[in-house]
Amino acid sequence: MEQMYRRSAFFVFCSEYRPSVKQQYPGLSIGDCAKKLGEMWSKLSQSEKQPYEEKAQKLREKYDRDMVAYRGGGTYARNPGSSAQGGDEDDDDEGEDEDDEEEDDE
Template identity: 65%
Template sequence: MLKRTIQRVKMAKGDLKKPKGKMSAYAFFVQTCREEHKKKNPEVPVNFAEFSKKCSERWKTTSSKEKGKFDEMAKADKVRYDREMKDYGPAKGGKKKKDPNAPKRPPSGFFLFCSEFRPNIKSTNPGISIGDVAKKLGEMWNNLSDGEKQPYNNKAAKLKEKYEKLKM
């Protein structure tokens, strides 16, 4: 058990303080099968692919009454996980809540260009798909010289300055 925990810590890419994930009823069933296998055959190493197939077949034939025992274990583990996550801090996904009053990020020079030319493309090509409009806009933008892109990039820079001031 300790060896597995150390391996988990070494392999963990994210936060080491984050609670261990919740286990499903099937995961508890497989864990029980593995313990039974180890008691019966302590010296024999487990072939994971073979073992998984046998567990899967056994799970399918297990009665709903016996599965209920594992369902209860999973429910208890979910309660543990939810309690630990509440104490842990970050919400699921680890994302911070966005301030609804925060200013909207400014568009780039390319997006300013697109907003100017999108109506022209749509009017000259009725029924064109959104993806095709985007392709045409991308081609047009790539064919512009740096001098022709400059007014859009300058406007984007001004909008970014304004945004940075509002953000403070």
């Protein structure tokens, strides 16, 4: 699951160019937009891809630092009074209902 949050150089490129592709081709479907971005990426030289590789590497390093801090209880910034899921503490009652339903299925 960790890999899901690590962005590749291609995804960094896509996040930068997707708005302009959507503006240039307003009727493009999501899949066709992705194909267009893939074509654009494949036409770039290695030196043109380098800035995106560097940005992706920095994002991976930041993610790794954040995960170490989070898992180790380090200095990971979190809003005081919020739960790990971002909701109120009172939401725990809903989780109990889900557990009861799971037991009924067994």
